[in-house]
Amino acid sequence: MTDFSARARAALEVRGMSMRSAARELKYDVGYLSRTLNGKQQPSPQLAAALDQLLEANGELIAAAEKPTTVLSEEPPGVEGEIAHMRDTVRYFVAHDGRYGGDEIAPAAVRVWKTGQRQLDNGVIPEQHQRDYLVTVAEVAELAGWLLFDANRHDACRAATLEAHMLARHAGDRSMERFALTNLAMMDLEAGRPGESLRIADELLDQPRIPPRVALLARIRKGRALARADDRRRSLAELDAARGAMAESIRTRDPAWTWWVNECELSGHEGEALLRLGDAGAALPKLQRAAELAAAVRPNGRGALYYRVSLVMAYTAVQAWRDCEAELASIPPMFDVVSSGRNRRRLRSALSGITHHPNAPLWLSDLAREVRYVA
Incomplete structure (x- = not known):
């Protein structure tokens, strides 16, 4: 059990609140909350903040969630060690980015991705490790793409994200494929290609059995693209549909990476869309x-x-x-x-x-x- 999970469970006991009632209050799936409170899954910053507020922990749970759950130990030898290192890179760089931005760490993430890519291209990964290696390199490439995007390096971030999409497809990792597509839609939007962003969002929404949170994010991307194209009616309709879906809790079918698709994300995009549509008065409360x-x-x-x-x-x-x-x-x-x-x-x-x-x-x-x- 992690320090966060121990503190959160103790706070629940003090308040006489069950895990199920907490999940209901926070609109989180009880299975996800259970995994987090039993130390089997790292809490998202949003979940930590929501629990901290619900349990009146005065920042204690937020601080506990930010502590590393483990100390980096000696990595196993060979390919397994390379995979472990790449996964550690993703975990720590994601935390760093939220605090400090992507400028300084984007080149380091690119180096880790390119090194793994060379290993794949050279055909030196043993067959029994190839899928895990592909999946992990795809995740590092996706992270490198995001960090390059935050560093305002649009061409490089698009190349990295396209590579992440291709690697995920080769590995059969549908979740990472979708993650890369949602990021591409966002990147195209900021690069002034709303038509391409709209096409990607529609491609996602046309997929059968798409997880609810992924569909919600695709609607957000579509709403933003339509706002960029000055289509107010359709833009606001997509964002309204996304808000309606937000009322549902995070489901077990939702990929782990969708933890950040939350009220903050949706309100911000609603505000940005309204601002783009020339309605700054309506945008202000959303952005606030x-x-x-x-x-x-x-x-x-x-x-x-x-x-x-x-x-x-x-x-x-x-x-x-x-x-x-x-x-x-x-x-x-x-x-x-x-x-x-x-x-x-x-x-x-x-x-x-x-x-x-x-x-x-x-x-x-x-x-x-x-x-x-x-x-």
Whole structure:
């Protein structure tokens, strides 16, 4: 049993709450919660934060969840050791990215992926280990693609994610195939290819027996792509359908990687879509909610920074200059913690929106120029 699971079970006992009632309150599948509270599965940051709030643990469960569950031990020799190292890489780099962004660790992830890829290309992996090796290299390639995306290296992130998709297909790992496709849809959207993003989302939704959380994410991607194409009616319909599905708990059919498809994610995408559609007034409460939920997990993390930048854009659009000033002033210290090329690019766009706005006060334009220099 992990430190997190022991503390969470003790807190449940103190409050006289059963695991099943906790799962019902949190809208999580009881089987997933059981695996987590018995130390068989690492809790997601969102689950840790939700349990911490439900059980009034004052941050104790969040802190316990962030502790490594094991100390890295000596790896087994040969191919098994390589697989173990790659899996450790994925686990620790995912945690690092949430805290500090992808800029510094993207090259390291690429190196691990490329090394594994060379081993596959050279045909030196024993037959009994080939599928595990393929699956693991596909996961590292997917992670490298995401980190490159956060580092704002669009061509490289697309190449890595396409490779992850191909490797997962060769391995017969349908879950990782779908993960790669959802990431490709997001990358195409930011690269200005909403048509391609829409095609991928439809491809996912047309698959039989697609897990509920994967379908939900595909609808989010579709809604964002339609907003980019200025199709307000269909965009909001897809996002409404996603919100309706969010009310259901995480199911046992959902892949483990879908833990982050949650209220924060959906609210943020709803806000971004409304902002893109020119309805900043409706976007603001959605983005404020996403920023609040992201900060509850990690106040100075990459996710919290992302939504703060989004709020600067929304406040500029509605000409709420004092709110914009307060949000903007909070951002530079976050770049002392987070190194994310994607967020720097988005911030530069937000700052340009201020300095080129005909009604922006001079004092706010001056602040925007100062922040540009710092960030």
